[in-house]
Amino acid sequence: MPLLQRVKTGIPGLDSLIEGGLVENSVILVSGGTGCGKTILASQFIYHGLERGDPGLYITLEETPEDIRADSLQFGWDFQKYEKKGLCKIIYHDPAQINNIGTVILDELSRSRAKRLAIDSTSVMTLAMENPAQIRKKLYGIISTIKRAGHTTALLMADIPEGSKGLSMFGVEEFVADAVIVLSYLGVEGSTSRSLQIRKMRRTDHGKDVYPMVISKKGIAIRQSEI
Ligand SMILES: Nc1ncnc2c1ncn2[C@@H]1O[C@H](COP(=O)(O)OP(=O)(O)OP(=O)(O)O)[C@@H](O)[C@H]1O
Numbered sequence: 001m002p003l004l005q006r007v008k009t010g011i012p013g014l015d016s017l018i019e020g021g022l023v024e025n026s027v028i029l030v031s032g033g034t035g036c037g038k039t040i041l042a043s044q045f046i047y048h049g050l051e052r053g054d055p056g057l058y059i060t061l062e063e064t065p066e067d068i069r070a071d072s073l074q075f076g077w078d079f080q081k082y083e084k085k086g087l088c089k090i091i092y093h094d095p096a097q098i099n100n101i102g103t104v105i106l107d108e109l110s111r112s113r114a115k116r117l118a119i120d121s122t123s124v125m126t127l128a129m130e131n132p133a134q135i136r137k138k139l140y141g142i143i144s145t146i147k148r149a150g151h152t153t154a155l156l157m158a159d160i161p162e163g164s165k166g167l168s169m170f171g172v173e174e175f176v177a178d179a180v181i182v183l184s185y186l187g188v189e190g191s192t193s194r195s196l197q198i199r200k201m202r203r204t205d206h207g208k209d210v211y212p213m214v215i216s217k218k219g220i221a222i223r224q225s226e227i
């Protein structure tokens, strides 16, 4: 068995918890309630790659590309610089057109040769669906599409409704992904108000605790001591 290639996340404190990085060509579900840092984490992951020459693709189904660019600038991440060089693409896709999302992803992935992909968020894609089997099938199709492209490590952002104890909105998303990272926010001021937990990561002996997470002017960082 060849040694697994690992992809550095660019999140200080995270890679050492996951044997050096995410498994290359794997699909990671990053779930959390509103304001937990999903969009910042996705942007930080893609931007870290751009700085190292990894082509990046950000598919946004909620915020506009202008908002993603503007939000990122406050952390010093200038996406436009890389978009102009053709290394990065931030595209908005209308979640109402859920039928063709797989095709869009496949087309964009083969055109851009993106090594890093973020889809933010996958929850709106399946909002119109009620049947868990249908949602699972849809996500499975998307994940297979990404894996078939063969060169992309992907973060699928997923919303968790307020007050829910589940790992995702519909309770099926986590089963189809290779890894699940859960972001939480206690809603109180203090150093441990935010946390990150690696709920599963296939082929990885990952940290099993709930780790304090901070968002600052530099973006997201994880502290090693568990809560
Ligand atoms: N410069 C900053 N310093 C500290 N915290 C910040 C900074 N900028 C944003 N935040 C925090 O990050 C939160 C937004 O994070 P983000 O947009 O990534 O969340 P999200 O999980 O994508 O939420 P949603 O998609 O539901 O809007 C803000 O509510 C704020 O608490």
Ligand SMILES: [Mg+2]
Pocket: 038, 039, 040, 120
């Ligand atoms: Mg968001």
